[in-house]
Amino acid sequence: MLKVDIDTKMKFLQGFSHKTRVQILESIKEEEKTVSQIVEELEGNQSNISQHLACLRGCGLIVGRQEGKYVHYRVRNQLVRDLLTMFDVVLEDVHKDIACCDSHID
Amino acid sequence: MLKVDIDTKMKFLQGFSHKTRVQILESIKEEEKTVSQIVEELEGNQSNISQHLACLRGCGLIVGRQEGKYVHYRVRNQLVRDLLTMFDVVLEDVHKDIACCDSHID
DNA sequence: GTATCATATTAGTAAATTCTAATATGTAAG
DNA sequence: CTTACATATTAGAATTTACTAATATGATAC
Numbered sequence: 001m002l003k004v005d006i007d008t009k010m011k012f013l014q015g016f017s018h019k020t021r022v023q024i025l026e027s028i029k030e031e032e033k034t035v036s037q038i039v040e041e042l043e044g045n046q047s048n049i050s051q052h053l054a055c056l057r058g059c060g061l062i063v064g065r066q067e068g069k070y071v072h073y074r075v076r077n078q079l080v081r082d083l084l085t086m087f088d089v090v091l092e093d094v095h096k097d098i099a100c101c102d103s104h105i106d
Numbered sequence: 107m108l109k110v111d112i113d114t115k116m117k118f119l120q121g122f123s124h125k126t127r128v129q130i131l132e133s134i135k136e137e138e139k140t141v142s143q144i145v146e147e148l149e150g151n152q153s154n155i156s157q158h159l160a161c162l163r164g165c166g167l168i169v170g171r172q173e174g175k176y177v178h179y180r181v182r183n184q185l186v187r188d189l190l191t192m193f194d195v196v197l198e199d200v201h202k203d204i205a206c207c208d209s210h211i212d
Numbered sequence: 213g214t215a216t217c218a219t220a221t222t223a224g225t226a227a228a229t230t231c232t233a234a235t236a237t238g239t240a241a242g
Numbered sequence: 243c244t245t246a247c248a249t250a251t252t253a254g255a256a257t258t259t260a261c262t263a264a265t266a267t268g269a270t271a272c
Binding site: 213214215216217218219220221222223224225226227228229230231232233234235236237238239240241242 | 243244245246247248249250251252253254255256257258259260261262263264265266267268269270271272
Binding site for chain 1: 109110112113114115116118119120122123124125128129165166167182183185186188189192193194195196197198199200201
């Protein structure tokens with residue numbers, strides 16, 4: 001397994017570091033959706049969601065496909081879906097011990 | 107699979123959202139290490155590393171064990187190790203497409 | 213108990229990320 | 243080519259997260 005450098009890895013992992021991005025990933029994990037569908041579903045605003053989508057695209061986690069004036073986003077591939085599933089599996093196992101780490105260091 | 111709520115999930119995922127934390131996880135993935143060993147290996151400072159360790163502990167990703175005046179940390183269990191490995195697998199696959207997402211939104 | 217060493221915690225500052233609002237781009241329809 | 247709608251981009255303000263330095267805690271050895 002060819003190891004990718006740590007900075008590239010961090011860019012990749014940033015995709016999972018914000019609630020909105022994770023919610024987007026979950027939302028399009030099984031079926032592609034347009035930006036406006038995602039905006040509506042997450043009750044976000046267009047600009048903000050669009051920025052998070054750009055981030056996820058940059059992380060390689062999602063891909064978009066233009067169709068007329070709509071852009072449909074979907075999770076990149078099965079491996080990424082598997083990773084998302086694995087989060088749930090590991091988290092369920094670990095769940096009971098999470099307490100501090102309030103999304104920051106203290 | 108019993109789904110954990112999104113806020114708990116986010117606390118968990120914060121464990122992977124900082125370079126130092128990911129480096130710590132990689133460092134103790136296969137063998138436990140004391141705080142001072144980690145500090146030395148990452149060339150960090152004691153306070154900072156200690157805070158990141160507290161975060162990872164809070165995320166449920168690592169566990170510590172006191173032995174005399176030393177505390178030995180290790181990755182929580184095999185599932186967490188598997189998840190770390192999976193990052194590398196998926197990242198290698200996705201690698202070529204990472205470009206933007208400079209650890210932020212633009 | 214006192215000294216020493218390892219680790220943890222705290223408070224305040226510094227830095228990075230995210231959000232909001234405004235504007236730009238691009239596509240389709242008329 | 244103008245309008246309308248979907249999405250993207252930008253700039254700056256607001257918020258969150260991380261770092262530094264100082265101090266505290268806890269364990270061992272004396």
